[in-house]
Amino acid sequence: MTEFRYGPGVFKIDYAFQRRFRGRRGNAIARSPCTWVEHWGDARSEHAATHGAIAEKPFVLVGQPSLFDATRAPEGKHIAWMYCHVPNARQRT
Numbered sequence: 001m002t003e004f005r006y007g008p009g010v011f012k013i014d015y016a017f018q019r020r021f022r023g024r025r026g027n028a029i030a031r032s033p034c035t036w037v038e039h040w041g042d043a044r045s046e047h048a049a050t051h052g053a054i055a056e057k058p059f060v061l062v063g064q065p066s067l068f069d070a071t072r073a074p075e076g077k078h079i080a081w082m083y084c085h086v087p088n089a090r091q092r093t
Contacts, residue, residue, distance in 0.1 A: 008049040009088035017078045020067065041084075049085040060084045 040062060045055030064080040066073040073079045 006088050008046075008085035010083065011086045012081060012083045015080045015082070016073070017080065020064075020078050046085060049087055052087045054087065058084045058086075 040060040042055065042057040043059050045057060045059045048055040049058075061083045062080065063083075064078060066078040066080075
């Protein structure tokens, strides 16, 4: 039997807003039927996270599903989430 190989950990935070969150790109919204997602940072940070390091500019996904599904937040309000990979406790630098 081989030892299980752990991947990167995950950091996710959920936000509640009084109004629409515009993100870093202002009004630029991806054409999607279910959510709006922006990619922030540097994709090379995925390599760092899988090798036990914290990237200077982590690759962060940002979504705001309440733009397309009003049932995800109270009327007139919005939600958003941010997600990125981080080193897990078993990884060594």
